[in-house]
Amino acid sequence: MVKLDEKKCTLIIDFMSDYIEYYRELLDFEKKKLTLVTQDDIDGLIASISTEQALVMQSESLENKRLKLFDELGIAGMTYRNIAQNSPDEFKTKIEEDAKVFSALVLEIQKLNKGIETIISEKFKLMGKNSDKEITAYTGKGKKISNTGNSSIIKDI
Numbered sequence: 001m002v003k004l005d006e007k008k009c010t011l012i013i014d015f016m017s018d019y020i021e022y023y024r025e026l027l028d029f030e031k032k033k034l035t036l037v038t039q040d041d042i043d044g045l046i047a048s049i050s051t052e053q054a055l056v057m058q059s060e061s062l063e064n065k066r067l068k069l070f071d072e073l074g075i076a077g078m079t080y081r082n083i084a085q086n087s088p089d090e091f092k093t094k095i096e097e098d099a100k101v102f103s104a105l106v107l108e109i110q111k112l113n114k115g116i117e118t119i120i121s122e123k124f125k126l127m128g129k130n131s132d133k134e135i136t137a138y139t140g141k142g143k144k145i146s147n148t149g150n151s152s153i154i155k156d157i
Contacts, residue, residue, distance in 0.1 A: 009091035
């Protein structure tokens, strides 16, 4: 295992601060999106697409930055728990706390996304029961799907 010095720990902590701030912003966005979905605010959802796209791009950028940083520091593949264990004592607590905050944010975002997915799935089911019209949607990869022949259209979205 790599023993981390003060400089490496400071770089990790600084990066985690940015990462945590991003995930707080993403959590706020997902909460707003949940509200838009529950209120059937299609216009609001459409208006939020550009924000969501920017957040996705920022996520990819931050993850690439994390991978590069961890590779340069010789800690690629290490968990934050391992990083904390291999850090000087004065940094262990901060790294562990940041890791807990980060994990909690990710978990909360996952819960919100699951809730949004469930709500949308139920709305699609209701639309299908109340109408003989074909319901069409697109996957994240642009593949067109419809409710005809699909028991759960949301699986592909």
